[in-house]
Amino acid sequence: MKAHLTRRYMFSASHRLHSDDMSEAENTVTYGKCNNPYGHGHNYALEVTVSGPVDESTGMVCNLVDLDGFVQREILQRFDLENLNTREEFVRTVPTTENLCTTIYDILQRGFTYAHLDKVRIEETMMNSFEYVGENCVIQ
């Protein structure tokens, strides 16, 4: 039987929302306080949802040790306590939480092979959150 497992992780990072394709005035209008050149930070909450048949011998969709290890190595070590704008992932894109969501989804989709990736959800603050389920999929 198919189950969906969600694991929640925390990381902290800073960013500045600024597009080189826009004028200074446009950047200010579009991003407001988030355009502050010195940047600002958030405590992000990341939720990763994977799914698959529950293995009869282990009772698991996938071993949490594998999921935690992958996320620790490939996502938290990359982004925790970093300035997102200085990361290679955001050389060409603005580190909005939308782009962070799709970037993390792509890292998991490429590298995590133990279960099907359903969804990446990120809370930037307690007031806003973002979800990505890949292209052509609908959030359940």
Next chain:
Amino acid sequence: MVYLTRKAEFAASHYYHNPDFTAEENQRIFGKCNNPNGHGHNYTLEVTVKGEVDPRSGFVVDLRQLKEILHREVLDAMDHRFLNKEVPEFSAQIPTTENLAIAIWQRLVSKLNKAQLHRVRVYETPDLFVDFYGEA
């Protein structure tokens, strides 16, 4: 169609062990969860039902009935229990959060009449939960 979610909490202990595995395999796969004396969690259960809103009552489901079913079928059987030893489903299955969500679904699905069971979500801790939608 409207979806309604009811939350409940229960505390239980469990351990992970497959008698078909060697002691080394059990230890490697399940780690600290393999301790035969068990360990416990405060589980949070969310049961979501769906249905059309009854034009007379304005309800998708009578919450009092849903609460009664939840108590009778799930909480009375699992709250303050050692899942491996006291809940029949887990005499032959490992009481992982995945299997717990499936067992709770199976206990509830036939007991609901008007509203339809949509999802069972079981939080083992605030940072780990499993959803089961009745998928084969």
